[in-house]
Amino acid sequence: MTSANGNQSNGSSGQDGVDIGGARSADLSLPGALDGLRVLEICDEKGQFCGKLMADNGADLIKIEPPGGESCRSFGPFLDDIPHRERSLSFWHYNTSKRGITLNLETKQGQDILKQLASNADIVLESRKPGYLESLGLGYDVLSADNPGLIMCSLTPYGQTGPWRDYVSSDITQMAGGGQMASSGYDEIDVPNAPPIAPGGGNAWHIGAHYAYIGLMAALYYRFLTGEGQYIDASIHEACALTTEGAIAIYLSTGDVVQRHTGRHAAPDMSPAIQFPTGDGGWLNTTRSGTNLTPQRLKLLADWFDQSGMAEDLTDERYQDPEVIASENDHIVSVMKNFFMNSTLMDAFHGGQQRDFPWGAIRSMDELVGDDHLTDREFFKEVEHPELGRTFTYPGPAMLYNGSPWRISRRAPLIGEHNSEILQGELGLTNSKMLLLAEGGII
């Protein structure tokens, strides 16, 4: 939330061109913030995003997959719509900047190799079923025995303890239990009797990953102070349950349960609708300011609408009275709606922002690509896939670090791509040993 705290920004002075008065990303020749950290990742869709957050910040992350590759390599969409475990765009996105090896952890030799790798790792991140790694003799106590600084995080659907610890889940069931769905759906005027709707995009996994990352970074600072590592038991269910804005505080305060409505702040009553159609088939989200008008802000709107002869009576002096604005709210909203229906989405959005209305155009992927502001921030990153002889455009970071660059250092690893580099180059396994491991189904 970023309004100007009574000290409005340049507002209606209009856009001021490319402005780099904020931060610029640090030079890519510098190390990333997590440079020098060795991370082992044993994760499917539940934890791979946390790994990406570390790897793109410079951690040396080795992804350990079962022979044949991690299960989530089978998630579409696929490159050119040709299904293949090396062509999953989902896997590509969530595994940038990582190296990858394959290892069968259910064999003694596989376990020995993991222990060797863990003996000089800083972090182990895993999202297997609770108790699974421990049952293989690969729990935290074992892995940290010769490496007391090791930090290990298990990120699982419900955590390592409690009555639901062994419950199985998917993105939608986590969003059901976490409360995302109970708060999301439609206003009656949009879709009557709509069900609770789980927001799309795989966000239960994101929410879990954000908190796991925070726990890991806190543990790193504690290790910086004390030299001690530790074990972190992170729960996606708890992370989701924390991520429903005011729902819990409202319930604790008044006993009220939030209502489902179309795309606005959590509320226990049916607050006014704020999402309006535009003439070109778009939708504008007006947050809630459309019905929070001071006389001064109403005048800004009226003058703007008047430029195209659509202010109706809003330029009238009598609207310079908060009581009139309140009593005429429905009329004011209908004038706004009419204006939007005669405007394009982007004109309405920019026109509003230029008058300090914090509105948002509902954009699809079609409108994001090529966006000027994102281009100014060098948001889109070109990533080379040398085995295909092609380069693709990936999303960049949410933030610019001016002292330690964020970067996609390589595309997602191919299955077992770094087996030789790591097992031979680092652990010193011979060619014949590698052959035996491969034929034995261990790598």
Add this chain to the structure above:
Amino acid sequence: MPLPTPLQGIRVVDFTWVRAGPWAARWMGTLGAEVIKVEWPLNLDTLRQNRFTVPPGVEPGPNSTGQFADTNANKRGISVNTRTEEGLELVKRLISVSDVVIENFSSRIMQRWGLGYEQLKKIRPDIIYVSMAGFGHTGRYHWYGTMGPAAQALSGLTHLSGLPGEPPAGWGWSYLDDTGGMYGAISALTALRHRSATGKGQHVDLSQMITGITLTGPALLDKTINGRKGRREGFPPGNRTVWPGAEVVNNYRGPIAAPHNAYRTAPGGYNDWATIACLTDDEWHGLVKLMGSPGWADDRFDTIDGRLDHQEEMDEQIEAWTKTMGKYELTEKCQSAGIRAMAVQSSQDRVDNDPQLRHRDMYVPMDHPMLGPWKFQNAPFKMSKSPARMSSPPPMIGQHNRDVLEDLLGVSHEDLLDGYENGVFWPSTMDRYPYIEEALR
């Protein structure tokens, strides 16, 4: 003796307000940092005025809202007028003994105060400065304002959610205030590791809106790489992975699967719903068995293609079964057969009915001076050696002026009293609360 916290010794100057920024600093505090929230009573944090969260029987006021309380727990608070020379000078002195500065004003506000990164660096060379503006501080629209719902709209997140052929549903709350806050903490902690390794601070220029874009990865790659249209028939597919009759493409929620939906449960109230997802044919056959192998569930449904072809009929039949029981009974039945299922839980369910959250101490009681015994949301992870900790209720406005200004910054008691008289530590136009008078004695 309680275990140590991980961020012990870290001091955070918190200029944030409303939700995303305060939520970022709240987690720094929960992890053990000393967070000092800087406020001014004439520009009240809007959560101090939240109309939904003043409990009945509690006197309304800036210290009485539940939403401010949870969002600002584990912090201390001072009231300083940064538009006075003395106030600004003290804030600079505070920064000079701090590790992190976090703010979520519009871009350029801090620069106008003389507290942009270049100036902060002069005050404290290794300062970590996290700015959390809607569009960030860099780029042509840096001065555009956002709140969570508008940021979600602009980021593409909203468009990924809803029923096909209907308006976008988006998120029914401010996802990017919660998650924007997470990224504020992520930024600070990442920069802290960089400082531990190099001794250097930095400016992290976070954009709430762009945070949302980074959470659309597979959809964005489907656009940039495959050229698939974001606006297409049958998208977004509601709770399903593919809408009935629509082209079978992956719509970015894991693998294509059916059933994959929310179903009504008994007794049919507003939140009597549960979700079921069968990701494999085996899981489907497990569900069929659990339902008592009804006649309708014949071999038409044996494979994913068949289940997608007959999705409407399948979902209707499944719902006829789920409506015969409560959502928790359904959840337990499914889980005992290894079927992915979970009740749709309201806020009330999570606080009162969820045995897992209870087992894990999700809601931690502390005494709040206005609200009385109050539950605060705990960290969603257990750290074995240095756990997160609920250490204090949120500050009442200006509550810790004396502690911070006298004990930490060395302001004399006389100067403190003068500052209250001349509008530096409290507006001369406003009555002081009894707790402030008491602290000054």
